[in-house]
Amino acid sequence: xxxxxETKLGEPAPRWVFExxxxxxxxxxxxxGIVFYPRYFExxxxxxxxxxxxxxxxxxxxxxxxxxxxxxxxxxxxxxxRISRMGDTLIxxxxxxxxxxxxxxxxxxxxxxxxxxxxxESSEPHPGPRVVFQQVLVCTSLDTHRPQAFPDDLRAAxxxxxxxxxxxxxxxx
Amino acid sequence: xxxxxETKLGEPAPRWVFExxxxxxxxxxxxxGIVFYPRYFExxxxxxxxxxxxxxxxxxxxxxxxxxxxxxxxxxxxxxxRISRMGDTLIxxxxxxxxxxxxxxxxxxxxxxxxxxxxxESSEPHPGPRVVFQQVLVCTSLDTHRPQAFPDDLRAAxxxxxxxxxxxxxxxx
Amino acid sequence: xxxxxETKLGEPAPRWVFExxxxxxxxxxxxxGIVFYPRYFExxxxxxxxxxxxxxxxxxxxxxxxxxxxxxxxxxxxxxxRISRMGDTLIxxxxxxxxxxxxxxxxxxxxxxxxxxxxxESSEPHPGPRVVFQQVLVCTSLDTHRPQAFPDDLRAAxxxxxxxxxxxxxxxx
Amino acid sequence: xxxxxETKLGEPAPRWVFExxxxxxxxxxxxxGIVFYPRYFExxxxxxxxxxxxxxxxxxxxxxxxxxxxxxxxxxxxxxxRISRMGDTLIxxxxxxxxxxxxxxxxxxxxxxxxxxxxxESSEPHPGPRVVFQQVLVCTSLDTHRPQAFPDDLRAAxxxxxxxxxxxxxxxx
Numbered sequence: 001x002x003x004x005x006e007t008k009l010g011e012p013a014p015r016w017v018f019e020x021x022x023x024x025x026x027x028x029x030x031x032x033g034i035v036f037y038p039r040y041f042e043x044x045x046x047x048x049x050x051x052x053x054x055x056x057x058x059x060x061x062x063x064x065x066x067x068x069x070x071x072x073x074x075x076x077x078x079x080x081x082r083i084s085r086m087g088d089t090l091i092x093x094x095x096x097x098x099x100x101x102x103x104x105x106x107x108x109x110x111x112x113x114x115x116x117x118x119x120x121e122s123s124e125p126h127p128g129p130r131v132v133f134q135q136v137l138v139c140t141s142l143d144t145h146r147p148q149a150f151p152d153d154l155r156a157a158x159x160x161x162x163x164x165x166x167x168x169x170x171x172x173x
Numbered sequence: 174x175x176x177x178x179e180t181k182l183g184e185p186a187p188r189w190v191f192e193x194x195x196x197x198x199x200x201x202x203x204x205x206g207i208v209f210y211p212r213y214f215e216x217x218x219x220x221x222x223x224x225x226x227x228x229x230x231x232x233x234x235x236x237x238x239x240x241x242x243x244x245x246x247x248x249x250x251x252x253x254x255r256i257s258r259m260g261d262t263l264i265x266x267x268x269x270x271x272x273x274x275x276x277x278x279x280x281x282x283x284x285x286x287x288x289x290x291x292x293x294e295s296s297e298p299h300p301g302p303r304v305v306f307q308q309v310l311v312c313t314s315l316d317t318h319r320p321q322a323f324p325d326d327l328r329a330a331x332x333x334x335x336x337x338x339x340x341x342x343x344x345x346x
Numbered sequence: 347x348x349x350x351x352e353t354k355l356g357e358p359a360p361r362w363v364f365e366x367x368x369x370x371x372x373x374x375x376x377x378x379g380i381v382f383y384p385r386y387f388e389x390x391x392x393x394x395x396x397x398x399x400x401x402x403x404x405x406x407x408x409x410x411x412x413x414x415x416x417x418x419x420x421x422x423x424x425x426x427x428r429i430s431r432m433g434d435t436l437i438x439x440x441x442x443x444x445x446x447x448x449x450x451x452x453x454x455x456x457x458x459x460x461x462x463x464x465x466x467e468s469s470e471p472h473p474g475p476r477v478v479f480q481q482v483l484v485c486t487s488l489d490t491h492r493p494q495a496f497p498d499d500l501r502a503a504x505x506x507x508x509x510x511x512x513x514x515x516x517x518x519x
Numbered sequence: 520x521x522x523x524x525e526t527k528l529g530e531p532a533p534r535w536v537f538e539x540x541x542x543x544x545x546x547x548x549x550x551x552g553i554v555f556y557p558r559y560f561e562x563x564x565x566x567x568x569x570x571x572x573x574x575x576x577x578x579x580x581x582x583x584x585x586x587x588x589x590x591x592x593x594x595x596x597x598x599x600x601r602i603s604r605m606g607d608t609l610i611x612x613x614x615x616x617x618x619x620x621x622x623x624x625x626x627x628x629x630x631x632x633x634x635x636x637x638x639x640e641s642s643e644p645h646p647g648p649r650v651v652f653q654q655v656l657v658c659t660s661l662d663t664h665r666p667q668a669f670p671d672d673l674r675a676a677x678x679x680x681x682x683x684x685x686x687x688x689x690x691x692x
Contacts, residue, residue: 025564025565025568026377026382026564026568026579026580026583027376027382027384027561027564027565029376029377030372030373030375030377031237031238031372031375031376031377031379031432032237032243032245032315032318032377033377033584034245034318036218036372036373037214037218037245037246037249038211038212038214038215038217038218038373039211041210041211041214042211042546044211045209045210045211045545045546046544046546049544049545059606060545060606061545061604061605061606062606064204064205064545064605065552065604065605065606070205072205072207072210072253072256073210073253074252074253074254075250075251075252075253076210076249076250076251076253077248077249077250077251078248078249078250078251079247079248080245080246080247080248080249081247083245083318085580085584086377086580086583086584087578087579087580087581087584142205145205145207198391198392198395199391199395199406199407199410199549199550200388200391200392200549200555200557202549202550203545203546203548203549203550204545204548204549204550204551204552204605206411206550209545209546211546215373218371218372218373219371219373222371233372233433234372234431234432235433237372237432238379238431238432238433258407259407259410260405260406260407260411377583377584378583378589378591378661378664380591380664382564383560383564383591383592383595384557384558384560384561384563384564385557387556387557388557390557391556391557410550410551411550416551418551418553418556418599418602419556419599420598420599420600421596421597421598421599422556422595422596422597422599423594423595423596423597424594424595424596424597425593425594426591426592426593426594426595427593429591429664488551491551491553491602
């Protein structure tokens with residue numbers, strides 16, 4: 001349906017730079033017994049927060065608190081491909097697609113744990129991620145809400161991450 | 174940034190089929206004092222719910238409860254163009270972009286009340302919507318979570334809405 | 347179970363000072379098909395917000411925004427007596443139980459619309475509220491997070507409300 | 520203010536049976552920069568979920584999903600004693616106060632990490648927990664929403680937990 005978010009034949013797979021796991025909780029689910037989709041965006045926001053603090057080493061609370069640097073999302077495209085149920089574990093992965101002076105493009109996949117165990121080379125097709133996000137964040141001043149260049153420590157960490165060799169967490173090509 | 178979600182010169186404006194207002198609450202906002210973006214998707218879901226029940230006349234609770242018909246979102250593209258603060262009133266509008274056998278494409282705009290007062294023909298440019306959503310919903314069975322044709326009453330209401338003359342709520346072309 | 351929150355025989359009923367209605371939405375409910383209880387507290391907070399702005403005439407966004415006056419909850423006791431389902435309408439009512447220099451005690455009832463139609467004098471017992479809250483709010487400075495006296499306009503509105511004759515919305519004694 | 524939820528001089532301290540840590544996130548906080556209190560109840564629910572699954576060894580998703588056993592909260596009393604800010608880590612602890620045939624009483628404390636480092640025996644008073652909950656849960660059938668006895672595995676795990684010697688995580692008396 002939205003082919004530009006899919007890894008197509010011959011295309012390089014995303015190079016993952018951060019990963020965490022999250023269990024789908026009772027409170028994430030709706031009367032249909034599956035994740036209520038606004039909760040996916042709460043998960044996405046928590047993932048970005050953990051990546052910045054733990055992966056990039058820039059304290060997110062300091063950044064958005066005392067340092068008054070914002071990272072609002074300006075564009076977000078999401079494919080909800082398969083449902084998730086209470087008790088499922090989601091493997092959440094981030095890849096950088098574009099780094100600008102004040103903007104950052106990301107691809108994020110939420111896979112079901114266990115889904116990925118099915119070998120891609122087997123005759124049965126790998127089911128692929130359950131949710132795929134294409135996200136653009138912009139660095140802003142929380143005083144003016146206007147875009148500004150990434151602060152030096154965040155830019156340095158992002159640049160370093162982009163140059164690093166591929167993570168082992170990423171899918172094999 | 175994402176021109177295909179914008180109303181461009183010479184393009185027809187969306188024909189709005191439903192509208193409601195919602196005040197931005199304390200609980201919608203984050204420490205930056207602006208709407209925490211996952212809350213926009215809670216608002217979007219509530220808007221769809223009100224449209225189905227009040228606009229289309231098909232009780233949403235009955236539909237997703239006893240009738241076991243789901244309307245999950247499979248694709249959602251969002252532009253967050255300008256911020257909203259606590260106390261702002263958002264005018265939320267729906268237009269139908271595509272009606273299939275079991276899928277429904279929508280454009281949804283969240284405008285700031287007061288923003289729209291600025292006449293488009295004045296020298297000062299109309300600021301446009303604050304948030305623009307392109308959403309695809311699919312009709313499913315809540316027993317199998319597989320797509321199925323829209324039930325007759327919902328399809329009839331959607332078809333009628335599509336054929337109706339333009340709403341007065343929509344922007345003038 | 348918790349008799350001090352119940353209206354007992356011979357006791358005066360709460361004198362309601364504000365009322366609003368809210369429909370239970372899909373997004374409020376959990377996989378058990380009933381309201382996920384943290385959502386009741388979001389409803390409670392929205393109720394207080396509407397009361398302050400509309401009932402007391404003190405703009406809540408101004409109060410907590412530019413005026414830097416906080417109204418955090420310091421104590422909250424809740425009885426969840428009967429469940430609510432998607433599509434139900436809740437009648438939410440506030441009564442003042444205590445007004446201090448910087449603290450405010452409230453009783454809040456959430457009744458099911460339709461539940462209240464059953465006359466209390468009939469042989470069938472009135473089912474009573476579905477959720478009963480006893481809440482204590484404190485006025486604080488959002489700069490120091492320390493208690494402070496209510497600002498003059500809020501105190502005046504609260505005092506006036508306390509002195510006003512009983513609302514017709516309240517239950518008959 | 521609410522002395523029955525406080526550990527008083529000469530009273531035994533709660534015997535903690537489960538503990539986890541949770542960081543206060545951006546999305547938990549409100550424009551005042553502190554935790555929006557309905558989020559505390561989402562944390563509480565997640566804590567109970569983790570305790571049942573990991574501490575008691577009864578899969579929560581199975582319980583509330585296929586087994587159709589509910590654990591709704593019927594009474595909840597909360598003291599919000601001190602604020603928490605984005606980036607703080609909360610140590611969340613559960614103690615059992617009462618185990619009945621179909622009901623379970625709990626005391627839950629949320630302490631700030633670092634707060635507890637201050638020795639209780641020092642001249643400076645230990646600040647105590649930030650949030651204190653007294654919660655009563657009831658075991659129900661999700662088909663009828665009526666109380667029923669705890670299922671055997673859950674009762675056995677609860678009984679074993681009650682009989683076990685004190686956890687080392689608990690505060691020293």
